[in-house]
Amino acid sequence: MKYQSQSIARLYFIAAIALFIGQILFGVTMGLQYVWGDFLFPAIPFNVARMVHTNLLIVWLLFGFMGAAYYLIPEESERELFAPWLAKLMFWIFLVAGALTILGYLLVPYATLAEMTMDDLLPTMGREFLEQPTITKIGIVIVALAFLFNIGMTILTGRKTVINLVLLTGLTGLAVFFLFAFYVPDNLVLDKYFWWFVVHLWVEGVWELIMASMLAYVLIKVTGVDREVIEKWLYIIIAMALISGLVGTGHHFFWIGTPDYWQWLGSIFSALEPIPFFMMTLFAFNVVNKRRRNHPNKAAVLWALGTAVMAFLGAGVWGFLHTLAPVNFYTHGTQITAAHGHMAFYGAYVMVNLTVISYAMPIIRGKQANNERAQVIEMWSFWLMTVSMVFITLFLTGAGILQVYLQRYSEAPLPFIVVQEKLALFYWLREFAGLVFLVGLILYVYSFFAKGKEVEIVEDLDMKKAVTS
Amino acid sequence: MKQAQHTNEQLKNASNVALASLLNLTLLPVISFIYLLFIYKNTKPGQIDHYHAKLGIKLNLVAFAALFLVSALMILLGGFNSPWTWVYVISYFTIVHTIFIVIAVWALVRAWSGDKLTKN
Ligand code: HEM
Ligand code: HEM
Numbered sequence: 291m292k293y294q295s296q297s298i299a300r301l302y303f304i305a306a307i308a309l310f311i312g313q314i315l316f317g318v319t320m321g322l323q324y325v326w327g328d329f330l331f332p333a334i335p336f337n338v339a340r341m342v343h344t345n346l347l348i349v350w351l352l353f354g355f356m357g358a359a360y361y362l363i364p365e366e367s368e369r370e371l372f373a374p375w376l377a378k379l380m381f382w383i384f385l386v387a388g389a390l391t392i393l394g395y396l397l398v399p400y401a402t403l404a405e406m407t408m409d410d411l412l413p414t415m416g417r418e419f420l421e422q423p424t425i426t427k428i429g430i431v432i433v434a435l436a437f438l439f440n441i442g443m444t445i446l447t448g449r450k451t452v453i454n455l456v457l458l459t460g461l462t463g464l465a466v467f468f469l470f471a472f473y474v475p476d477n478l479v480l481d482k483y484f485w486w487f488v489v490h491l492w493v494e495g496v497w498e499l500i501m502a503s504m505l506a507y508v509l510i511k512v513t514g515v516d517r518e519v520i521e522k523w524l525y526i527i528i529a530m531a532l533i534s535g536l537v538g539t540g541h542h543f544f545w546i547g548t549p550d551y552w553q554w555l556g557s558i559f560s561a562l563e564p565i566p567f568f569m570m571t572l573f574a575f576n577v578v579n580k581r582r583r584n585h586p587n588k589a590a591v592l593w594a595l596g597t598a599v600m601a602f603l604g605a606g607v608w609g610f611l612h613t614l615a616p617v618n619f620y621t622h623g624t625q626i627t628a629a630h631g632h633m634a635f636y637g638a639y640v641m642v643n644l645t646v647i648s649y650a651m652p653i654i655r656g657k658q659a660n661n662e663r664a665q666v667i668e669m670w671s672f673w674l675m676t677v678s679m680v681f682i683t684l685f686l687t688g689a690g691i692l693q694v695y696l697q698r699y700s701e702a703p704l705p706f707i708v709v710q711e712k713l714a715l716f717y718w719l720r721e722f723a724g725l726v727f728l729v730g731l732i733l734y735v736y737s738f739f740a741k742g743k744e745v746e747i748v749e750d751l752d753m754k755k756a757v758t759s
Numbered sequence: 760m761k762q763a764q765h766t767n768e769q770l771k772n773a774s775n776v777a778l779a780s781l782l783n784l785t786l787l788p789v790i791s792f793i794y795l796l797f798i799y800k801n802t803k804p805g806q807i808d809h810y811h812a813k814l815g816i817k818l819n820l821v822a823f824a825a826l827f828l829v830s831a832l833m834i835l836l837g838g839f840n841s842p843w844t845w846v847y848v849i850s851y852f853t854i855v856h857t858i859f860i861v862i863a864v865w866a867l868v869r870a871w872s873g874d875k876l877t878k879n
């Protein structure tokens with residue numbers, strides 16, 4: 291670690307992983323409730339578990355992004371973080387606000403939470419992923435502003451690289467688009483527009499910039515490939531992400547009472563959205579193939595390659611599957627959507643965070659890479675989580691196809707709930723795969739503590755002394 | 760990494776055929792395959808462009824069999840009007856198609872660096 295203040299990332303990474311565990315526990319709870327409706331009722335109803343599952347996901351990914359930024363921005367900018375104390379303060383504020391919000395979801399009815407937090411002054415609650423009380427949302431904005439100020443000042447007064455500028459742009463976009471969460475028009479159609487301006491423009495817009503720069507950073511470090519090569523790729527990837535993703539929002543405007551032209555705009559532009567994800571696969575494969583060193587942290591390289599492939603699979607392929615209006619007409623809001631949501635979030639944003647954590651944590655803890663046994667365990671956890679996520683996706687896809695056929699396509703369509711009964715087998719299989727995912731996650735956590743033979747330390751990983759193969 | 764000896768012409772050919780193989784699996788089926796066969800004819804055995812052309816042809820033939828023949832068989836055996844047929848066909852087609860694409864991407868970056876698909 292070149293700069294002392296990079297170690298602040300550790301706090302953020304630990305919180306991220308802790309919340310990740312919580313997210314998955316609620317996921318498997320819900321997976322069981324799907325087939326055993328009364329499980330944990332009335333203590334944890336499905337709708338509450340769902341809110342906790344998705345909100346924990348978003349919050350831990352944000353912790354991960356911030357941690358990654360605090361780690362890589364000082365190094366890229368070649369200076370200490372502008373205000374380390376501010377980063378620490380914001381960590382605690384974010385953690386406490388997040389924990390209180392989750393407790394609020396779990397301990398009091400949602401309507402009571404709205405009352406307690408005086409939501410009627412500026413009502414913003416009740417929209418999927420953005421269920422947080424208004425006061426929590428204001429907290430998020432404050433944390434985000436302080437964070438942007440901190441990394442922004444670090445970059446502006448330090449070295450500017452394509453990586454830290456793309457990252458800064460992505461994170462600024464994240465904060466700006468979040469502001470739409472405060473605007474909740476009465477008109478339901480308009481309401482949906484603004485909701486998607488947050489949700490879609492995050493995951494299929496600015497978050498792609500964050501992801502691409504995080505991935506590029508780790509790839510430079512572990513492969514030793516020239517910065518210039520990587521920068522060229524970054525430009526094309528972010529250009530493609532923005533060109534396709536902005537108007538691509540239209541793939542959510544097909545059936546919500548919006549003008550018909552969205553069916554054309556949404557279909558055409560979102561059909562291009564797989565391109566940036568595809569380019570990331572090509573890019574990652576290319577630089578790993580051209581690597582000029584074999585970094586001792588094999589696990590980090592595996593995560594980086596895995597991210598590239600799984601993001602293409604989950605976002606690119608499974609997104610394309612249902613993005614054309616004539617297809618989406620049948621699949622809208624079915625288990626196909628859930629299948630895609632899971633693999634895309636996991637493959638892109640979960641995995642890119644785990645990639646940076648895998649690379650950075652050992653260095654923060656004072657070594658180039660984890661000991662061999664820890665790395666083997668980490669790589670096992672990679673495969674368990676990734677393969678089980680592929681199965682979760684396949685089972686939900688199977689459920690979704692059957693659902694579409696029986697409920698919407700067949701000549702004698704069956705009612706929703708009758709069809710759900712027929713999908714029980716798929717839901718059991720999904721639950722089983724979810725438990726395997728949980729085992730993978732436990733193994734992942736264990737890998738941080740596993741002892742073993744230390745890997746050979748390469749004193750200086752500069753190019754001249756690098757180990758080449 | 761070792762850099763094998765190839766002429767620029769061979770490297771260009773190798774990259775082009777690897778790209779054609781990828782395109783045949785994605786945006787431009789059939790046309791790309793014809794192009795692939797065409798280049799293949801003009802390469803000499805033992806050279807990198809020949810290797811990648813042959814690899815592309817093999818990959819696409821296997822992909823064709825795995826995707827279309829197997830899917831057709833599923834439909835034939837399962838029946839066109841059974842929902843379960845489509846559960847299998849769509850899931851199978853999507854995941855297997857992607858696997859072939861990912862292999863073709865790896866072949867492409869290997870062709871760019873003048874290497875064979877696997878080491879040695
Ligand atoms: C990493 C990037 C992505 C993530 C994390 C992601 C995640 C999600 C999630 C969670 C939903 C469900 C939203 C809801 O209704 O609650 C969704 C819906 C959708 N996504 Fe994505 N997505 C990504 C990329 C893409 C791409 C690249 C495409 C198209 C090629 C796409 C196409 C769609 C479509 C069409 C829907 C609407 C499904 C419906 O009508 O029910 N997504 N996405
Ligand atoms: C890192 C792993 C995971 C990620 C990124 C993730 C992400 C998500 C997302 C984005 C949604 C909202 C989907 C939508 O709006 O369409 C969701 C819902 C859900 N997740 Fe997960 N999840 C993960 C793991 C799991 C696991 C392991 C299980 C359980 C086996 C699970 C079970 C569920 C269930 C039952 C829902 C509710 C679906 C519904 O409303 O019908 N998740 N998850």
Ligand SMILES: [Fe+2]
Nearest residue numbers: 490494539541
């Ligand atoms: Fe979208």
